[in-house]
Amino acid sequence: MGKYFLRRSIQLVVVAFIISILAFLLVHLLPGDPSVTILGPNDTAQNRAILLKQLGLNKPLWQQYTTWLTAVFHGNLGQSYLNHESVVHILATGFPIDLELIVISQIIAFAVAIPLALFTSRRPNRPVDNVATTGTFGLLALPPFVIAPILVAVFAVGLNWFPATGFVPLTQDPWANLQHMILPSVAITFGSIAVYYRLLRSDLISTLQQDFITMARSKGLSNRRIMWRHAFRPSTFSLLAAAGVNIGGLIAGTFIVEYLFALSGIGFSLVQAVNQRDYLVVQGISLVVALAYVILQFIVDFLFTVVDPRVSRG
Amino acid sequence: MTRANEITRRTFLSRGAVAGGAVVLGGAAGGLLTGCSSSTSTTSTTSSGGKPGVGSGPPVRGGTLTVGTIAEIDGFYPPNNHWDTNGFLYANAIYDPLMAIAADGTIVPYLAQSMTPNSTYDAWTLTLRPNVKFNDGSALTSAVVKANFDALKSSLLAGPALAQITGVTVPDGMTIVYQLEAPNPYFPAGLTTQVGYVVGEAMIKQVQSGTANATPVGTGPFVYSSWQPNDHFTATRNPNYWRSGLPYLDQITFKPIPDTTQREATLRTGGVDMIISSDANTIVNFQGQSGYQLVDSRTGVLGEPTVACLMLNMVTPPTNDLTIRQALAKSLNVTVLQKLFGAGFAKPLDGIFLPGSPYYGNTGYPGYDPSAARQLVAAYKAKHGTPSLELLTVTDPYLAKVVQVVQQMWNQVGFNVSVNEIQQANLITDFVTGEFQAATLAQFGAINPDLNYVWWSTTTISPIGSIGLNFTRMDDPVIEQAMLTGRHTTDQATRVKAYQTVNDQLAQQLPYLWLNQYLFSEVAQDRVQNFDNATLPSGKPQYSFQEGIFWPAQIWLAG
Numbered sequence: 001m002g003k004y005f006l007r008r009s010i011q012l013v014v015v016a017f018i019i020s021i022l023a024f025l026l027v028h029l030l031p032g033d034p035s036v037t038i039l040g041p042n043d044t045a046q047n048r049a050i051l052l053k054q055l056g057l058n059k060p061l062w063q064q065y066t067t068w069l070t071a072v073f074h075g076n077l078g079q080s081y082l083n084h085e086s087v088v089h090i091l092a093t094g095f096p097i098d099l100e101l102i103v104i105s106q107i108i109a110f111a112v113a114i115p116l117a118l119f120t121s122r123r124p125n126r127p128v129d130n131v132a133t134t135g136t137f138g139l140l141a142l143p144p145f146v147i148a149p150i151l152v153a154v155f156a157v158g159l160n161w162f163p164a165t166g167f168v169p170l171t172q173d174p175w176a177n178l179q180h181m182i183l184p185s186v187a188i189t190f191g192s193i194a195v196y197y198r199l200l201r202s203d204l205i206s207t208l209q210q211d212f213i214t215m216a217r218s219k220g221l222s223n224r225r226i227m228w229r230h231a232f233r234p235s236t237f238s239l240l241a242a243a244g245v246n247i248g249g250l251i252a253g254t255f256i257v258e259y260l261f262a263l264s265g266i267g268f269s270l271v272q273a274v275n276q277r278d279y280l281v282v283q284g285i286s287l288v289v290a291l292a293y294v295i296l297q298f299i300v301d302f303l304f305t306v307v308d309p310r311v312s313r314g
Numbered sequence: 315m316t317r318a319n320e321i322t323r324r325t326f327l328s329r330g331a332v333a334g335g336a337v338v339l340g341g342a343a344g345g346l347l348t349g350c351s352s353s354t355s356t357t358s359t360t361s362s363g364g365k366p367g368v369g370s371g372p373p374v375r376g377g378t379l380t381v382g383t384i385a386e387i388d389g390f391y392p393p394n395n396h397w398d399t400n401g402f403l404y405a406n407a408i409y410d411p412l413m414a415i416a417a418d419g420t421i422v423p424y425l426a427q428s429m430t431p432n433s434t435y436d437a438w439t440l441t442l443r444p445n446v447k448f449n450d451g452s453a454l455t456s457a458v459v460k461a462n463f464d465a466l467k468s469s470l471l472a473g474p475a476l477a478q479i480t481g482v483t484v485p486d487g488m489t490i491v492y493q494l495e496a497p498n499p500y501f502p503a504g505l506t507t508q509v510g511y512v513v514g515e516a517m518i519k520q521v522q523s524g525t526a527n528a529t530p531v532g533t534g535p536f537v538y539s540s541w542q543p544n545d546h547f548t549a550t551r552n553p554n555y556w557r558s559g560l561p562y563l564d565q566i567t568f569k570p571i572p573d574t575t576q577r578e579a580t581l582r583t584g585g586v587d588m589i590i591s592s593d594a595n596t597i598v599n600f601q602g603q604s605g606y607q608l609v610d611s612r613t614g615v616l617g618e619p620t621v622a623c624l625m626l627n628m629v630t631p632p633t634n635d636l637t638i639r640q641a642l643a644k645s646l647n648v649t650v651l652q653k654l655f656g657a658g659f660a661k662p663l664d665g666i667f668l669p670g671s672p673y674y675g676n677t678g679y680p681g682y683d684p685s686a687a688r689q690l691v692a693a694y695k696a697k698h699g700t701p702s703l704e705l706l707t708v709t710d711p712y713l714a715k716v717v718q719v720v721q722q723m724w725n726q727v728g729f730n731v732s733v734n735e736i737q738q739a740n741l742i743t744d745f746v747t748g749e750f751q752a753a754t755l756a757q758f759g760a761i762n763p764d765l766n767y768v769w770w771s772t773t774t775i776s777p778i779g780s781i782g783l784n785f786t787r788m789d790d791p792v793i794e795q796a797m798l799t800g801r802h803t804t805d806q807a808t809r810v811k812a813y814q815t816v817n818d819q820l821a822q823q824l825p826y827l828w829l830n831q832y833l834f835s836e837v838a839q840d841r842v843q844n845f846d847n848a849t850l851p852s853g854k855p856q857y858s859f860q861e862g863i864f865w866p867a868q869i870w871l872a873g
Binding site: 275 | 382386387388389524527542543544545569570571572573575576577579580582583585709
C-alpha cells in the first residue's frame, strides 16, 4: 500500500511539473511578441511595464519559467489585463461556486442513481427498470442549456420557489446560498444521474450473478444485506472511475450553466478570458484546473484501493 | 432573439472615448435585426396607469435598486477602459460628466457651470460648478480636469478622440480653456461622452503609480462600494452629493446577467428590480404586462441611432471594388431578414439617420435587386473570376443563423461566400488592423454626427496590419470635406447639407450595408419610480434614456 502511494505521489509530482511547463508555454506559443499579444488593445505603458516585470520577458526562457513558477508558489498567478483583477482572486471567488455546483449536483446524482440502480438491478427488465432505463436515455439526451430554461420557467418564474439567477455566498446566508444553487445544480445533475445509474445497474446485475452472492443467498442473508454489504462495493469500480472523470470535467466545465444562471464561476471566467484573449487568466486558470483534475484522479485512485485492496498490490 | 450574443456584447472603443458612436461588435448580432438606438419611447403603461419611468407622488428616500445588466465592464477608468451601455450605467452612478444632453437635444452644462466659445469657435472656455467635491473630499478644480485631460490624451484608447484639441490651459482654479486646431461650434458634445467624465486626482495617481485596480473616485450621486466582475457592482449613497437632496436611493447594485431570458426571468422572480435589454423580444415579452414599466428606443431618437450593419473592407479585394459592394447591397433582402429575425420591430434603413432627423434624406442606397446584382457579379467574374469573400462574425448561435441567410443571399447571385465565426477579441483586432473583407457590426449612435469623424476620416486610415480607427479604410475626400464642413460651420443649413452629403456618400461608396436600428429597452417593476425622468442641475429635462443608459440620482422606490 505504502509503495503504491509513493509511486502514485511521484507520478503526481511529475504530471504537475509537466502541467506547469505546458501552462507556462501557453503564453510563449502565441505568435509574435508575447507582450503585444497578451496586452492587445490594452498595450499601455503601464500594462507593459507590469507585464515585463511579472513575466521577465527579457530573460532566457528557463529563467522566465523559474520566475513564473516562483511567483505561482507565492500565490501570484498574474492578473487580467482587461480589468486588472488578479487570477488568484478570480479563482478564489469562482472556485466556491464551482465546488458547490459539483458537490450539490453529485449528491443529488448519487442519491438518485444508487438507490434506483440497487432497486432495478434486482428486478431487471421489469416495468420500473424499463422506465428507469428509458428515462435515463432521455436524461442523457437533455443538455443543461435545455434543462436550465425549463427549470427556471417552472420553478423560478412559475412556482417562485427558487431565484432565477445569481449567487449568494455560503458565508453570507446559507439558506439563500442553497436556494440560489439548487436549480443550476439540478441542471447539471441529470447527465450524471443517467451515467451513474446505468453503470451501477449494469455492474450490479453482473455482480449479482457471482458465486459469492449465491453463497450469501444460500446462507439466508436478507436482500438488503446482500445488496449493501456484498454486491454494492464490488460493483462501484466503474461508478468510481466514471465519477472521477465526470467530476473532473465539471471543474471549470459548467460554463453553460454558469452563463445561464449568471454565476461567476471558474468555467465562466475561463471562457470569457478565452474569448477576450486574456491570456494570463487563461494560463492561471488552466494551471489550477489541470492540477485540480490530477489531484482528483489521485483521490479516485486512493478510493479504488478502498473498494478493492488488490489494486494497491498491483 | 439576441440572447446568446449578449455575452460577447462589448464596445471596443467606447462611444465617448473615441467618437461618440458605439461599436457593439458582438452585438452586431444583436443589432442585426433587433432594432436600436438612443431614444425614449413610452410604449406601455404601468399597472397604475402612469407614464412608464415617470415617478408619481412624492419621492421616497431609501432602499436598494438592483439592476440586471447585459454584460460586465472592464473597469472604471475613462482613459483606459471600454465603456459600453453597461460602462455608462456604472459611470452615471459614481461619476458626473462635464456636459450632458438635454431632452431637447441641446448640450448643456453638468459639472460645468458654463461653456462658451470664442468668436471663432476654436477656443472653448469651461467654467466649473463651484463647491463640488469628490467622494474622497477633494475639490473639483480646473487642475483636476486638466489632469483628466492629460491622462486621456496619453491614452491609446481615448487619445484619438481628442486629436482636435491642441492644448488645454487653466487660467484659474475653476476655468479650463480648450484650444482647438480648427473651429468647432459643436465641441461640447464630445464632453457628454466618456472623455467628459471626471475622476478624482487620487484615482489618476493610483493608476499612474501602477495600482492595477484603482478605486474609483468621483463626484457622482453614489460612491463605489464593491465590484466583483461578472457578479455585481454596488455603490452606496453619496451623503455629500453636490445636487441637493439627491440621490433618493441608499444603494444601487448592478448585476450582469448575460442571458436575456434569464435576465427577464430574474426580473419576474424579483431577483432584480429592473433590467436593461438589447433584445427586441424583451419588448414583446413585457409590452402591456401588468406590474412592469417598459421604456424602449423605438421612437424619439436624438442624434443618430446605433445601427446594425455589415461592414466592408474598401481596400482588400474583392470588396475594394465598388461594383462588388453594390452587388452585395443589391442581393441583400433586408425585408426577409427582418421577417426572419426582427421580432416585428426592426425597420430597414437606407442611411445612418432616421426619418425625422434634419440630416435624413433619400440617400439612393441600393434596394434589393438580385438580377442587377447577378449582372454586376458576372461582369466582375469575367475579369477577375468568381468573387470570393469571407464574412466575419463572432461566435454566437443567433448570429450564425443570420449570417447563414446572408451567405445564401450572396451566393445566389454568384458570390462564393464563406462564414468565419471568431472570438470577439479577434474580431476587434481584425477591425482595427483592417484584416477582414466583410463583417457584422453595430455602431454609431452619436448625439452629434461630428463624433463619427474618427471612424470615417482619411486621417485615421492605416495600412492593412496597422492599427487604424477607420476600420473600412474608406479614403473618401468628399466625406472628409463634408465632415470637416459639418464640424466647422455654424450655419445649420450648411451643416444639414454636409451630413446629408456624408449620408449620401456612404450610400454611394457602401462601406456599410445598412440593416436596422439597434433596439434598447428598460423594464422595471412598478415600484421603481422616475427612471426615465431625470432633470439636469438647471432643472431642465434631461435626455434620460440613451442607448439603454439611465441616470440613477433621481430614481426612488415606492413603498
